[in-house]
Amino acid sequence: MADPTISGNNLSSLIGNSMVSFQHLDLSETRLEGLTPETFWNMTSLSHLILYKNGLVPFLKVFATWQAYDTLILVETFLLVPKCLGNMTLLEHLDLCDNDFVGSIPEAFGNLVTFTYLNLSTNYLNDSIPKFLGNMTLFKFIDLHDNSFNGSIPKDFGNMATLTYLDLGMNYFKGSNLITFENLEGPILEAFGNMSALEQLDLKNNKLADNLLEGVISKAHFSELLKLNVLDFCLNKLIFNVSYAWVPRFRLDTICLNSSKLGPKFPRWLQTQDVYSWLDISNTRVSDSIPSWFWDHRNLIDSVNLSNNQLSGMIGNHSYFSTNAIDLSSNQLEGAVPMTTAFVVEGMRKLGSFDVGGNKLSGAIPAWIGETLQDLVILNLRSNHLYGNFPSSLCHLLHLQLLDLFVNNISGSIPKCLNNFFEMRYSYSAITSTTIEHFYYTFNLREGSVGATYVDQIEVMWKGVVSEYGKTLGLVKGIDLSTNMLNGEIPPEITERVGLIYFKLSRNNLSGKIPAEIGNLKSLDFLDLSNNQFSGQIPPTLRLIDRLSVLNLSNNNFQGKFQ
Numbered sequence: 001m002a003d004p005t006i007s008g009n010n011l012s013s014l015i016g017n018s019m020v021s022f023q024h025l026d027l028s029e030t031r032l033e034g035l036t037p038e039t040f041w042n043m044t045s046l047s048h049l050i051l052y053k054n055g056l057v058p059f060l061k062v063f064a065t066w067q068a069y070d071t072l073i074l075v076e077t078f079l080l081v082p083k084c085l086g087n088m089t090l091l092e093h094l095d096l097c098d099n100d101f102v103g104s105i106p107e108a109f110g111n112l113v114t115f116t117y118l119n120l121s122t123n124y125l126n127d128s129i130p131k132f133l134g135n136m137t138l139f140k141f142i143d144l145h146d147n148s149f150n151g152s153i154p155k156d157f158g159n160m161a162t163l164t165y166l167d168l169g170m171n172y173f174k175g176s177n178l179i180t181f182e183n184l185e186g187p188i189l190e191a192f193g194n195m196s197a198l199e200q201l202d203l204k205n206n207k208l209a210d211n212l213l214e215g216v217i218s219k220a221h222f223s224e225l226l227k228l229n230v231l232d233f234c235l236n237k238l239i240f241n242v243s244y245a246w247v248p249r250f251r252l253d254t255i256c257l258n259s260s261k262l263g264p265k266f267p268r269w270l271q272t273q274d275v276y277s278w279l280d281i282s283n284t285r286v287s288d289s290i291p292s293w294f295w296d297h298r299n300l301i302d303s304v305n306l307s308n309n310q311l312s313g314m315i316g317n318h319s320y321f322s323t324n325a326i327d328l329s330s331n332q333l334e335g336a337v338p339m340t341t342a343f344v345v346e347g348m349r350k351l352g353s354f355d356v357g358g359n360k361l362s363g364a365i366p367a368w369i370g371e372t373l374q375d376l377v378i379l380n381l382r383s384n385h386l387y388g389n390f391p392s393s394l395c396h397l398l399h400l401q402l403l404d405l406f407v408n409n410i411s412g413s414i415p416k417c418l419n420n421f422f423e424m425r426y427s428y429s430a431i432t433s434t435t436i437e438h439f440y441y442t443f444n445l446r447e448g449s450v451g452a453t454y455v456d457q458i459e460v461m462w463k464g465v466v467s468e469y470g471k472t473l474g475l476v477k478g479i480d481l482s483t484n485m486l487n488g489e490i491p492p493e494i495t496e497r498v499g500l501i502y503f504k505l506s507r508n509n510l511s512g513k514i515p516a517e518i519g520n521l522k523s524l525d526f527l528d529l530s531n532n533q534f535s536g537q538i539p540p541t542l543r544l545i546d547r548l549s550v551l552n553l554s555n556n557n558f559q560g561k562f563q
Contacts (some may be wrong), residue, residue, distance in 0.1 A: 336363030364388030413488030
């Protein structure tokens, strides 16, 4: 019986002598649980075994029959990757990702000389990565990410000249065995450079925040990587020591280098990367202006993140540049936000997040933001030098969930049409997404071109502390217009936005009475109307907001008692 693909069955129904002849067995995502019968591991003709996203527990050889398993008390040894897999000497493809395996990779795997594909990601495997993997020269795909591996990358990995995909991210490299490119000495410098077939290299995000992957990267690491299209070193502390004139031999689709050191100059080698769809060089200690060539990128970019650097100069006004999300926050950018729609070509009309907070931008808020970016969910212009009247064009942003204009010089009255923010009408429920996600197409060697999503992240001032929100950003619906020069009254229409979690109008010149309808905002956790010219009685309807944890009405002209 060759090449059966089985789903939705009970594993016990497959047990029998016929399994010995299987060549290809796929039981992925079938929700199989419990102990795996011994005969399951005797399929010595198997070349492909795929068991990802299950709860399978390997069989311990002292038990011989399936019937006995129902009464066993499971101990830690049941969760080890079975050594008997090493008997399947014809095995080429093994996928055990998204299970509950612990322990180390068995030495018996060294017998599997025909191995080309190994995926053990998203388990609880620990110990060091075994050196014998580097001697298995037929490998094309290795994914060990999201485990607890420690120690160093075996220098013999450089022997795998056919390897196209390597993901070792999200592990526990720490202490004296911290993976550093210095303490691995010469061979590791050659290891990556010799992997001439490598297309995806992922070493992102060591799980111990105080012991991130560190060391010096030079052009020697990339000397033969002509086919590389994904480079993900995100959330590490690597130092890129390449010359300003370096021209890489690869053309990348995904570039993620945040938290490493690329600066102080803006990396000129990015000019040679004209097909990327994802770029994150945030927090990379770049202290330079954004070169004009950066804005000439002609392919649609899913996400651009240049935040938390010391970038200076002006935002380019180029009609070619198009992206679905851009984050330029926490830099030293100056000048006006581009005032013409030449900055917004067709690709940017689908922009979901526009974050230029924490710069030195000046001028008026351009009308095209509201008129053109009508899919916008996040608009962050906080901590700049913007001035002029509050533009009513922002009322066209029906999907907006977060509007932040904190610390600018915006004047005029608050438009009544802010009640057009449709998404703010809905409060949290069990079906509310906790994230703000955007769809894009990507490529991976396992599935080819596939749809994927990325999660927006943004810094929000919350109860006096600036915090980064990502996985819970979908729950944060708020308006922050504080520390501006707004005048007039609070439009009662805003109180129809019952999904608001925070509403901040402090340090303006607002006056009049607080609308009695304020009690409709029953999802509010934070309300700050301090340092204005409000008068009259504090509305008793505020008592209806039972989730309110912070209320600041100080430095106003209220009269009477709070009832």
